[in-house]
Amino acid sequence: MTKEPITKAESNRICDHMNRDHNDSIFKYVIHYSEINEPNVVRMLGINSSYMTIEVDGDEIDIPFDHTLLDSKDAHRTLVKMLKDITN
Numbered sequence: 001m002t003k004e005p006i007t008k009a010e011s012n013r014i015c016d017h018m019n020r021d022h023n024d025s026i027f028k029y030v031i032h033y034s035e036i037n038e039p040n041v042v043r044m045l046g047i048n049s050s051y052m053t054i055e056v057d058g059d060e061i062d063i064p065f066d067h068t069l070l071d072s073k074d075a076h077r078t079l080v081k082m083l084k085d086i087t088n
Contacts, residue, residue: 005049010072015044018079025083030056032086033063047075 006014018026026042029052039056046053049069051062065082069075 005071006047006069006075010075011047014047014072014075014079018044025079026054028083028086029063030054030061033082034061036061052079 023042026044027039030036030039030042034056036056041055041057043055044052045055045060047069049065051064053060053062065078067078069078
């Protein structure tokens with residue numbers, strides 16, 4: 001079994017940062033990468049090497065990444081790229 005490259009502490013740090021400073025980006029991820037067009041409340045709950053888990057109006061959804069993340073730096077690059085892909 002391969003060890004998860006993103007630790008629980010790193011996931012918590014990323015989620016805290018996204019929820020506090022980039023909540024608008026989480027809305028954009030939900031609208032673009034799911035079938036939910038008008039979310040009211042979103043909160044990033046966790047991130048691992050395969051997907052991010054977001055609470056949307058009380059329900060949890062997983063949004064997969066296009067590759068397996070290598071570490072928290074790759075998570076940052078990937079989240080930024082996903083946002084740029086949405087806005088371009």
